[in-house]
Amino acid sequence: MNHYPLWKNVVVVVVILLGTLFALPNFYGEDPALIISKENGEVFSNTELKDVENFLISKEASITSIRNKKGDLLIRFPDVEEQIAASSNIRSYLGRFSTVALTFAPRMPKWMQQLDLNPMSLGLDLRGGVYFKFEVDLDAAIQQRLDQYITDINKSLIDQRIRRAIRKEGNTLRIELLNPEDFNQARRSIREIDNLLDITNASTATQTVILVNMTDDQLKQRRDFAIQQNILTMRNRVNELGVAEPIVQRQGLDRIVVQLPGVQDPTQAERILGATATLEFRLVCENENAFEAEEKGRAPIGCDLFQDRIGNPVLLKKQAIVTGNQLIDASQSFSQGRPAVSIRLDSKGSKSMLETTKRNLNKPMAVLFVQQRQETTEENGNFIKRSVLDKEVINIATIRGVFSSQFEITGLTVFEAKDLSILLRAGALAAPIFKVEEKTIGPSLGQDNIDKGFAAIVTGLILIVIFMALYYKGFGLIANLGLMINLTLLVALLSLLQASLTLPGIAGIVLTVGMAVDANVLIFERIREELRNGNSPQASITAGYQKAFATITDANITTLIAALVLFTFGTGPIKGFAVTLSLGILTSLFTAIIASRAVVNWVYGGRTVKKLRI
Numbered sequence: 001m002n003h004y005p006l007w008k009n010v011v012v013v014v015v016i017l018l019g020t021l022f023a024l025p026n027f028y029g030e031d032p033a034l035i036i037s038k039e040n041g042e043v044f045s046n047t048e049l050k051d052v053e054n055f056l057i058s059k060e061a062s063i064t065s066i067r068n069k070k071g072d073l074l075i076r077f078p079d080v081e082e083q084i085a086a087s088s089n090i091r092s093y094l095g096r097f098s099t100v101a102l103t104f105a106p107r108m109p110k111w112m113q114q115l116d117l118n119p120m121s122l123g124l125d126l127r128g129g130v131y132f133k134f135e136v137d138l139d140a141a142i143q144q145r146l147d148q149y150i151t152d153i154n155k156s157l158i159d160q161r162i163r164r165a166i167r168k169e170g171n172t173l174r175i176e177l178l179n180p181e182d183f184n185q186a187r188r189s190i191r192e193i194d195n196l197l198d199i200t201n202a203s204t205a206t207q208t209v210i211l212v213n214m215t216d217d218q219l220k221q222r223r224d225f226a227i228q229q230n231i232l233t234m235r236n237r238v239n240e241l242g243v244a245e246p247i248v249q250r251q252g253l254d255r256i257v258v259q260l261p262g263v264q265d266p267t268q269a270e271r272i273l274g275a276t277a278t279l280e281f282r283l284v285c286e287n288e289n290a291f292e293a294e295e296k297g298r299a300p301i302g303c304d305l306f307q308d309r310i311g312n313p314v315l316l317k318k319q320a321i322v323t324g325n326q327l328i329d330a331s332q333s334f335s336q337g338r339p340a341v342s343i344r345l346d347s348k349g350s351k352s353m354l355e356t357t358k359r360n361l362n363k364p365m366a367v368l369f370v371q372q373r374q375e376t377t378e379e380n381g382n383f384i385k386r387s388v389l390d391k392e393v394i395n396i397a398t399i400r401g402v403f404s405s406q407f408e409i410t411g412l413t414v415f416e417a418k419d420l421s422i423l424l425r426a427g428a429l430a431a432p433i434f435k436v437e438e439k440t441i442g443p444s445l446g447q448d449n450i451d452k453g454f455a456a457i458v459t460g461l462i463l464i465v466i467f468m469a470l471y472y473k474g475f476g477l478i479a480n481l482g483l484m485i486n487l488t489l490l491v492a493l494l495s496l497l498q499a500s501l502t503l504p505g506i507a508g509i510v511l512t513v514g515m516a517v518d519a520n521v522l523i524f525e526r527i528r529e530e531l532r533n534g535n536s537p538q539a540s541i542t543a544g545y546q547k548a549f550a551t552i553t554d555a556n557i558t559t560l561i562a563a564l565v566l567f568t569f570g571t572g573p574i575k576g577f578a579v580t581l582s583l584g585i586l587t588s589l590f591t592a593i594i595a596s597r598a599v600v601n602w603v604y605g606g607r608t609v610k611k612l613r614i
Contacts, residue, residue, distance in 0.1 A: 002541050002605035004598055012598045015590070016485055022492035025108050025119040031064055032083035033105035036073040036090065038098050043071030055093050061086045076105055099239065120494045122261075123502035123576060124247075125441055126450050129261040130269055133437035134234075136254045141226035141431035142171060142219060149173060149193070149212070156189045171219075173212040180208040223254075226431040231256060233429050237273055247500070256433065279409075281322045283356070284364040284396060285315035306368065308393040316366050316393070321356045322349040332421045333408065339417040340408045354404035361402070367395040367409050453506035460510055461487075464517050472524050474613035478603070479520040482596035486516045489587040494580070502576035512584025515559070519592035523548045524614055537609040545597055552592060560585045 004012075036052070038044070044052075052073060053066050063086075064076035077083040083102060091100050104127070106119045124131055150166055150173060157164050162185065163178040177186055180203070187199055187210060196218055200211040214222070231248055234256065238246045247259040260269055285303040290313035299305040303315045326349030333342045345353060356365075371390045395411040464483065468476035490512060494501055527544030535543065560582060567578035604612075 002538055002601045004601050008594075009598060012595055015489070016595070019485070019489040019492040022117065022496050023488050025106050025112055025117045026491055026495060028107040028109075028119075030104040030106050030119070031076040031078075032080045033077065033103050034073075034075045034083060034087055034090065035069075035101045035103050036075070036094070036098055037071070037101075044068055044073050049073060052090065052093075056086060056089070059086070059089050061089070074105055118495055118498060120491065121498045121500045122450075123500040123505070123573075124259045124261055125503045125573075126453075126501065127261045128441045128447075129259060131260075131437075131439040131441070132258040132269070132273060132435060133251070134256045134258070134273070134433040135436045136227055136230055136256060137432040137434065138223045138226060138254050141222055142214070143168075144431070145214070145222050146171065146173060149197075152193050153190060153212075156193060157186060160185060160189060162186055162189075171213065174202075175210040175212065177208040177210070183208055183210070186210060227254070227256070230429050230431060230433060234258060234273055255436070279323070279327070280320040280368040280370060281353070282316040282320050282366050282368055283360060284366050285317060286363065288315045290315045306391050306393050308396070314366065314393045314396070316368065320368075321352055321365070326352075330421045332414075332417045335408050335410050338410055339412050339414045340410045341412065341417050341421050342408050343406065345405045350405035353407075354402065357399050357402045357404075360399055362398060362400070364396050364398050366393050368392070369394045449503050453503060456510055457487075457506065457513070460513055464513060468517065468520070472520075472614055474603075475524050475527070475600075478596055478599050479517065479524070481599060482520065482591040483513065483516055485595055486584075486587050486591040487513070489590065490580075490584050493583045493587065497583075499579045499583075500576060501580070502573050504573040504577035505580040508577045508580030508584060511581060512588060515556070515585065516588040516592060519548075519552045519556070519588060520596065522551055523592070523596075527612070527614055531612065531614075537612045538604070540612070541600060541604060545593070549593060553589070556585050556589055 036044070046068070049066065049068055052075075053063070056063055056066075056075070062078050062082045064078055066073065066075045068074075075086070077086060087100050087102060094100070108117065146168055150168070153173070153175070154164075154166060162182045164182075164186070165176045165178075167174055175186065175190075177183060183201075183203070190197060190199055190210070190212060196215060198213040198215050200213070202209040202211045227250055231250060235246070235248045238248060238258070238260065246261070247257070249257055251257045258273060285300065288300045288303055290305065293299050293303075293305050293315055294313040299315060302318055304318055306314050306316060308314050322345060326346050327343060328346050329342075329344040331342045333340050369392050371392075395409055397410070461483070465480045468479045468483075470476070472479065487509070490509065523544050526548045527540050530540035530543045531537070563578045563582040563585065567575055567582065570578060
């Protein structure tokens with residue numbers, strides 16, 4: 001009566017064996033390691049591998065092993081301190097054309113490495129690292145777009161010789177035309193720039209006025225674009241920092257969460273991730289007195305007043321020669337023994353720089369560093385946050401020759417040159433961001449979380465195993481075997497999918513253990529009930545599994561729906577809990593309904609049973 005067909009038994013055995021195989025890498029532990037890859041995608045040769053190894057030996061670094069892994073170099077170290085020290089030395093040795101990432105490499109037998117098996121990916125709270133939460137200034141993104149509209153509309157109306165005055169009033173552009181007859185032509189010009197803009201005729205008897213607004217869809221698209229572009233830029237910056245397995249994701253309407261596993265010094269990470277910096281190259285107003293302009297509090301016509309790094313006033317031309325948007329590449333270098341940043345421009349920037357240097361030989365040109373930050377002030381007992389734009393002249397040099405696409409910026413320290421090159425190379429943020437939360441989790445705390453989480457799972461497992469064995473006797477032992485298979489399959493799925501295991505994820509595993517036992521309890525109590533009703537042992541086993549099936553499925557599916565809702569609307573740790581719980585429900589259904597039934601069939605099927613130990 002209680003028999004599975006051969007194919008179903010084979011499926012159960014194969015699933016258990018595969019689950020055991022994928023779960024095995026988690027029992028070997030991990031080593032602190034570095035992964036070195038070339039930016040151009042080329043592979044490391046054996047000669048280059050030997051050069052790196054000899055360099056580390058010369059620096060007295062302790063290396064466990066060094067090998068070529070899919071074209072990259074994987075170097076293992078005995079502890080984290082050796083790993084961090086070696087990463088700094090290798091970065092300076094190889095230069096910017098190679099990426100050096102901190103990671104943890106699993107200790108596995110060679111045959112497992114050849115099968116490309118991996119242990120579970122650990123989250124920040126278990127591995128240690130830095131956690132940032134940034135808020136994106138979406139209003140600034142809207143204002144930047146409106147400023148671009150002003151520039152485009154101004155240019156279009158100038159080309160058509162339409163006299164006008166344009167200004168912003170909140171999120172509205174107010175365009176006043178001096179000649180009423182230009183109204184239709186001006187409106188057509190605005191439509192050509194963007195036919196989705198909301199254009200309103202607000203003219204009076206004495207004024208011809210056009211009001212231009214972005215539609216609700218345009219506002220939403222602009223905000224979404226700012227978030228997505230900032231996420232992309234921050235991922236580029238994280239890659240420049242050399243962090244393995246980073247997490248950069250959106251949270252809610254205007255937040256971005258960044259997790260950097262293995263990073264223990266948040267100072268440079270925050271400086272690079274949160275900076276909204278760019279450069280402008282401008283000519284210096286030579287024939288004007290900057291100190292007089294500072295005393296008067298206003299700059300001469302055609303000039304802007306700034307300060308250099310030591311506080312001296314500097315007058316620069318209003319029109320920028322090149323802006324940060326026209327940069328293709330930036331790298332840290334040295335010029336005549338001094339730190340520098342080598343700049344490469346796109347075709348438009350190259351053309352502008354070439355024409356400017358031709359016309360202005362032996363004249364000074366300045367590099368203006370532009371950075372946006374958030375400032376908190378107190379007004380009437382309330383703390384108000386506002387964006388502040390800082391502009392500082394970081395370099396003034398005389399144009400000694402004609403150049404276009406490539407040149408250097410000097411006058412920086414080594415650290416400033418390194419940070420500036422990373423910022424320019426990774427790209428500018430689409431909207432300013434401001435840090436709202438920061439957490440640093442040390443490796444020792446992460447290991448402590450792992451130990452306590454593991455202790456919780458083991459303690460719960462032991463108590464459940466003892467209870468099931470004493471209360472349900474032989475069937476309890478079968479349930480315990482199913483519980484072990486369940487945990488093995490869950491670990492295998494987490495390893496196979498490389499879903500990050502977090503501390504809430506461990507809580508999900510503990511909950512899964514309880515739910516798996518719950519299914520067995522329903523089945524066993526149903527079998528007991530059938531035996532009390534006078535049914536034979538074989539009929540009671542069949543009825544127990546069949547009649548408990550609907551209840552078990554219903555309970556697990558409703559929990560799965562709740563887990564999917566948590567995953568859809570939750571963030572960070574909540575998603576980790578939802579993933580572990582969802583996978584645990586699937587493995588629990590398999591082990592309780594199919595795997596444990598297969599074991600019961602092997603033990604009791606095909607023979608006469610007078611009494612069940614349950």
